[in-house]
Amino acid sequence: MKYTAIVTLLIVATLQTNLLAAEPSAFGAGDLSSPEPYGLTSSEKVILETKDKLKKVAQKSNSQASQLDSLRERIDGLQSIVESISRKTHNNKINLDRLKKEEQTSFENSNEYQQRLSDSIQENSQKIEELNKSILLLSASVDEISKNYVTKDEYNALVKSVNDFKDLVASELKSKKKTKSSKLSGAALYNLAKKNYDRKYYTQAIANYEELIKRKYKPAYAHYMIGEMYYKRKNYAKAISYFKKSASLYSKASYMPQLMLHSAISMDRTGDKADAKSFYKAIIVKYKGSKAAIEAKKRLSK
Numbered sequence: 001m002k003y004t005a006i007v008t009l010l011i012v013a014t015l016q017t018n019l020l021a022a023e024p025s026a027f028g029a030g031d032l033s034s035p036e037p038y039g040l041t042s043s044e045k046v047i048l049e050t051k052d053k054l055k056k057v058a059q060k061s062n063s064q065a066s067q068l069d070s071l072r073e074r075i076d077g078l079q080s081i082v083e084s085i086s087r088k089t090h091n092n093k094i095n096l097d098r099l100k101k102e103e104q105t106s107f108e109n110s111n112e113y114q115q116r117l118s119d120s121i122q123e124n125s126q127k128i129e130e131l132n133k134s135i136l137l138l139s140a141s142v143d144e145i146s147k148n149y150v151t152k153d154e155y156n157a158l159v160k161s162v163n164d165f166k167d168l169v170a171s172e173l174k175s176k177k178k179t180k181s182s183k184l185s186g187a188a189l190y191n192l193a194k195k196n197y198d199r200k201y202y203t204q205a206i207a208n209y210e211e212l213i214k215r216k217y218k219p220a221y222a223h224y225m226i227g228e229m230y231y232k233r234k235n236y237a238k239a240i241s242y243f244k245k246s247a248s249l250y251s252k253a254s255y256m257p258q259l260m261l262h263s264a265i266s267m268d269r270t271g272d273k274a275d276a277k278s279f280y281k282a283i284i285v286k287y288k289g290s291k292a293a294i295e296a297k298k299r300l301s302k
Contacts, residue, residue: 075135082131089124092117186217193225202229220250224259236266257283257292264296 096117184192193208206229209222227242243263247256264279283296 078131078135082128082135085124085128085131089121089128092121092124096121186212186215189215190217193222197225197229202233205229220246220253221255223249224253224255227259228262231262231266234269236270239263240266240270257287257290260287261292261296265299268299 096114099114099117189208189212193205193212196202196205196208206226209226212222213219223242223246227239227246230236230242231239240263243259243266246253246259253259260279260283264276264283267273267279268276277300280296280300283290284293284300287293
C-alpha cells in the first residue's frame, strides 16, 4: 500500500510539473481554419462551402486583374512602336519631298535614294497596319475580360455577407446551447454529454462537460472526458492539460489507467519522449496485467 501511494504521488506530481512542456501541433473537428476540417455541424459546413466560394472568387479576381495588367502593358508597348514608326515615316516623306525640289548633281544617285525612301515608307505602312490589327485584337480581349471582372466593391460586399452570415449562425447556435443546457439538471446534462460523446458529437459534448465543470458536477470525470475528445482529435496539448487536471482532482478513478496511457501517448507524439517513457514504466508497474499496461509495454519496447 505504501509503495502504491508513493507511485500515485509520483504520477500526480509528474502530471502537474511536466505535462505543459509539450508544444504539439493541434487541429480539431469543427475548426474551420484547419486545412482538412472534419466533424462539422450542418451550419459549419455551410460556412465552409461559402468560404470556399469566396476563395475561388478572390482567385478569379486576382487572375483577371493580372491578365488585364499584362494586356494593357502589351497595348502600351505596341502603341509606342506605332508612334515611332509613324514619326519615321513622316520624316521620310519630308525628305522625299525635299529631294524632289532640289537640284541634284547626280541623277542616278538621287533616283536610287528616292527609291529606297519609297520602299521604306511602304514597308513601314505595312507594319503600322499589322500593329493596328494586333491592338484591335488585344482590345477585344480586354473588353471580354472586363465583362466578367469582379469589382472591389462587389468582392467586399460578398465578404461582408459571408461574415454576417457566420456571426448570425454562431450567435444562434450559442444561444440554443445555453438555453438547452441551462434548463437541465446536473444528472440530465451528464447523460446528454455522454450521449453526444457516444454519437461522436464532440463539439456539443465538450460544451456539455464544460458546463458540468462550472456546476462542479463530477468535475474529475468531466475533465477526463474532455481530454479524451481532444486526444481523439489529435489536439494533444489540450488533452494533456485536461488529463492533468482530472488526475489532480481524483487519482483513484477507475479510468486512471486509460488516462495515464493516453497522457503518455500524447507526450510521445508531441516530442516529450522522456516523460512519455516515465509514464509507460509507471503504468506497467502500477496497473500490471491491465490492457493499458500491455499497451504501455508494447510502446516502450519501440
